[in-house]
Amino acid sequence: MRTLPPVDDSTSPERIVCHCLLIETDADGLVLVETGIGLGDVEHPRESLGADFLAFAEPVLDAGETAVRQVARLGFSPADVRHIAVTHLHRDHAGGLPDFPHARVHLHEAEYRAATDPGDEYHAYGVEHFSEPQRAHGPRWAPARPDGSWFGLPAARLEGLPDDILLIPLTGHTPGHSGVAVRTADRWLLHAGDAYFYQGEIEADPPVSHPLLDLVQENAQADRDLRLETLHRLRALRREHGGEVEIFSAHDPWEFRRQPHL
Numbered sequence: 310m311r312t313l314p315p316v317d318d319s320t321s322p323e324r325i326v327c328h329c330l331l332i333e334t335d336a337d338g339l340v341l342v343e344t345g346i347g348l349g350d351v352e353h354p355r356e357s358l359g360a361d362f363l364a365f366a367e368p369v370l371d372a373g374e375t376a377v378r379q380v381a382r383l384g385f386s387p388a389d390v391r392h393i394a395v396t397h398l399h400r401d402h403a404g405g406l407p408d409f410p411h412a413r414v415h416l417h418e419a420e421y422r423a424a425t426d427p428g429d430e431y432h433a434y435g436v437e438h439f440s441e442p443q444r445a446h447g448p449r450w451a452p453a454r455p456d457g458s459w460f461g462l463p464a465a466r467l468e469g470l471p472d473d474i475l476l477i478p479l480t481g482h483t484p485g486h487s488g489v490a491v492r493t494a495d496r497w498l499l500h501a502g503d504a505y506f507y508q509g510e511i512e513a514d515p516p517v518s519h520p521l522l523d524l525v526q527e528n529a530q531a532d533r534d535l536r537l538e539t540l541h542r543l544r545a546l547r548r549e550h551g552g553e554v555e556i557f558s559a560h561d562p563w564e565f566r567r568q569p570h571l
């Protein structure tokens with residue numbers, strides 16, 4: 310998306326990313342973490358993403374960058390993606406849902422309620438940020454309720470998946486915003502979604518935020534106090550378990566470049 314100036318001289322300007330993960334499991338097909346912007350968004354950006362989002366975020370709108378096309382380039386069929394886990398239902402995270410209509414869509418139950426229950430206190434917020442074309446196909450929702458723990462944080466198992474993939478509530482940005490934890494051979498990955506927007510928020514001491522990205526998170530948040538509490542928890546997780554858990558976020562391009570898997 311839009312090009313960001315760096316916070317200091319140690320880095321160069323970079324375009325905001327929208328970071329998804331694709332996981333190949335032994336028995337449950339492919340699991341997609343986050344869906345990014347989808348084909349429908351690329352084809353009908355004004356209807357699907359909205360004029361304000363387009364003007365501010367300046368998404369590239371290249372069909373080749375959508376998750377479904379990237380999955381195909383890896384030699385898989387979109388139907389191989391049997392599960393999707395989303396951190397939250399903002400348009401730049403959920404736009405790819407219609408590209409995988411058969412997949413079970415795992416999300417925090419509060420996020421599900423905000424999007425689907427007119428009686429929920431966050432319903433107006435939920436449908437404002439998750440556009441009608443992105444949900445018109447009727448996603449196969451699988452709301453998850455936290456009932457366990459993971460490194461001292463609450464955790465939810467995902468129906469039909471082993472406990473190597475968990476939903477970790479990191480609320481505040483949205484009512485049910487959550488990270489997705491994935492166990493790899495030697496450590497855990499935590500895709501923290503939009504729980505923070507710039508790595509300095511959880512790594513620097515004292516915390517450093519990116520002025521432009523900070524504006525975005527202040528404008529988009531459902532509950533500021535909860536968001537700041539989540540940030541505090543992520544800082545503690547990194548401090549205490551940084552060797553066992555690698556934490557990254559959805560949009561920070563400098564953090565993305567640093568990923569050893571790329």
Ligand SMILES: [Zn+2]
Nearest residue numbers: 399401503559
């Ligand atoms: Zn986002």
